[in-house]
Amino acid sequence: xxxxxxxxxxxxxxxxxxxxxxxxxxxxxxxxxxxxxxxxxxxxxxxxxxxxxxxxxxxxxxxxxxxxxxxxxxxxxxxxxxxxxxxxxxxxxxxxxxxxxxxxxxxxxxxxxxxxxxxxxxxxxxxxxxxxxxxxxxxxxxxxxxxxxxxxxxxxxxxxxxxxxxxxxxxxxxxxxxxxxxxxxxxxxxxxxxxxxxxxxxxxxxxxxxxxxxxxxxxxxxxxxxxxxxxxxxxxxxxxxxxxxxxxxxxxxxxxxxxxxxxxxxxxxxxxxxxxx
Ligand code: ZN
Numbered sequence: 001x002x003x004x005x006x007x008x009x010x011x012x013x014x015x016x017x018x019x020x021x022x023x024x025x026x027x028x029x030x031x032x033x034x035x036x037x038x039x040x041x042x043x044x045x046x047x048x049x050x051x052x053x054x055x056x057x058x059x060x061x062x063x064x065x066x067x068x069x070x071x072x073x074x075x076x077x078x079x080x081x082x083x084x085x086x087x088x089x090x091x092x093x094x095x096x097x098x099x100x101x102x103x104x105x106x107x108x109x110x111x112x113x114x115x116x117x118x119x120x121x122x123x124x125x126x127x128x129x130x131x132x133x134x135x136x137x138x139x140x141x142x143x144x145x146x147x148x149x150x151x152x153x154x155x156x157x158x159x160x161x162x163x164x165x166x167x168x169x170x171x172x173x174x175x176x177x178x179x180x181x182x183x184x185x186x187x188x189x190x191x192x193x194x195x196x197x198x199x200x201x202x203x204x205x206x207x208x209x210x211x212x213x214x215x216x217x218x219x220x221x222x223x224x225x226x227x228x229x230x231x232x233x234x235x236x237x238x239x240x241x242x243x244x245x246x247x248x249x250x251x252x253x254x255x256x257x258x259x260x261x262x263x264x265x266x267x268x269x270x271x272x273x274x275x276x277x
Contacts, residue, residue: 003237005274006248012273013038013066013247015207016045019262024054030263032061034270038247041099042069043092055100065101066247067142067205068092073109074126075119075156082122085109089130097137103204104134105142105178110156119156120166127170135174142204143167144178147186149218160184160193167202179239180207180251182222185230191238198242206239208232208277209252220255224268225276232276248277 024045071092108123145163146155210228
């Protein structure tokens with residue numbers, strides 16, 4: 001299996017959280033100057049802003065708004081909390097529409113006070129109920145399976161196989177899967193499940209970063225591509241073979257990198273993208 005390295009930046013997307021110290025206005029200016037062509041917007045970056053105008057600004061800089069991050073967190077033992085989460089997802093659909101993107105990434109959620117099976121049922125019901133609104137707004141929902149270390153509070157969907165199965169039972173063209181190498185690289189069935197996902201036209205997003213060894217923080221110690229042990233280019237070749245031709249999204253939560261000069265960090269992202277993605 002050989003994958004051609006990507007020399008240009010036409011498919012490079014960066015998540016606003018990757019350069020968290022920058023406001024979205026600063027981020028878009030720097031991304032655009034560096035030749036980055038895609039941006040995935042985290043909802044906190046939109047706080048106190050006119051969302052429609054922000055979307056227009058991003059496009060003026062020549063960027064495609066790849067997706068809005070994130071919806072989800074459906075499960076809870078408490079019905080009122082579940083209802084509030086559902087309303088927040090409806091709001092996310094409105095925000096995505098205003099922003100001018102056609103995709104929301106779902107971190108599905110989990111509640112440690114109940115069995116994972118129950119959380120999965122609530123995720124299914126939540127997405128199911130959301131689908132008509134997503135469809136009428138023209139927004140696709142991308143289920144992102146999370147590494148099992150997050151199965152207590154962040155997601156009861158921990159493998160791509162579970163995500164593929166859930167998408168299959170939801171049976172709608174408005175829901176698919178987001179593949180994030182950080183969460184899925186360890187899975188022996190990854191190649192097969194990426195193929196299955198692509199075959200059914202359900203592969204909606206591809207996120208990259210690296211797994212540092214050792215990892216010192218379960219949330220905020222992700223590495224730049226090439227700094228860890230994830231075979232990123234190999235996984236990309238599976239995604240390519242599955243027919244995915246969308247943006248390759250750099251999503252790095254790192255307390256270390258957030259402390260550094262973000263312009264220097266951006267240069268490193270571009271270099272490591274060309275070398276390892
Ligand atoms: Zn991700």
